[in-house]
Amino acid sequence: MPSHQVLAGFHAVTARLRHAPSSxxxxYFEASRRDKRMQSLIDLAQAANVRTHPVPADRLDGLARGTRHQGVVALADENQLAVDIDEVLDMLEDKGQTPLLLILDGVTDPHNLGACLRTADAAGVHAVIAPRDRAVGLNSTVQRVACGAAETVPYIMVTNLARSMRQLKERDVWLVGTDDQASGTMYSVDARRPMAWVMGAEGEGMRRLTRETCDELVNIPMTGSVESLNVSVASAVCLYESVRQRASG
Structure with missing residues (x-):
């Protein structure tokens, strides 16, 4: 079973059971746990004809490979969401929806990525895009921190981020990057148009070519003593500005 994806924790496993149970x-669940939360999960799995196995906690530790599992681990096939940018945009065009995307450049911490995916799901983001190099994949830690969002938000890893950004521009998606040195603020952005927020990793920020490929650079106003926000917090602030503007018409 080494080719299977490992899902650890209640949120990740429950989300997969609800969205793609056949995968x-x-x-595997901790044999000594028979509380209501565990029983509900077992009932959900059995209703989907998933084989369940009570096992000792140390067996779960081995399956989870260091990820906190809360007493439950599932082995699953990769969940196939949209696999490329054009597929996402074509789907949105067919539905008459305005694209809202999140581009992450250089996010290597699985906790940050998981938090970004969770926020992206909450804000209605249609896809998260990241480079294959200098970026973390959808490992079990990301799945756990994302609390199920990795099952609903396409995470598209591209070979050449700048080229993919130019591809978005050709499809009339406006690219807005966040930069501490930018003169305009995030509140000046027209977030009702088809757009992607572009975020760099905390500290390093966006790479030069990523920055140069953006259509617009803005800052997040900082009035306190800290110099920058964690990338997941910065993403949340910007994405919810899009939510606010789109909700107000």
Whole structure:
């Protein structure tokens, strides 16, 4: 079973059972746990005809490979969401929806990525895009921190981020990057148009070519003593400015 994806924790496993139950091959749970939350998960799995196995806690530790599992681990096939940018944009065009995307450049911390995916799901983001190099993939830690969002928000890893950004521009998606040195603020952005927020990793920020490929650079106003926000917090602030503007018409 080494080719299977490992899902650890209640949120990640429950989300997969609800959105793609046929992809789960085996569900392992801590034999000593028979509380209501565990029983509900087992009932959900059995209703989806997923094989369940009570096992000792140390077996779960081995399956989870260091990720906090809360007493439950599932082995599953990769969940196939949209796999490329054009697929996402074509789907949105067919539905008459205005694209809202998040581009992450250089986010290597799985906790940050998981938090970004969770916020992206909450804000209605249609896809998160990241480079294959200098970026973390959808490992079990990301799945756990994302609390199920990795099952609903396409995470598209591209070989050449700048080229993919130019591809978005050709499809009339406006690219707005966040930069501490920018003169305009995030509140000056027309977030009702088809757009992508572009975020760099905390500290390093965006790479030069990523920055140069953006259509617009803005800052997030900082009035306190800290110099920058964590990338997941910065993403949340900007994405919810889009939510606010789109909700107000």
């Amino acid at each position: 789960i091959k085996e569900l």
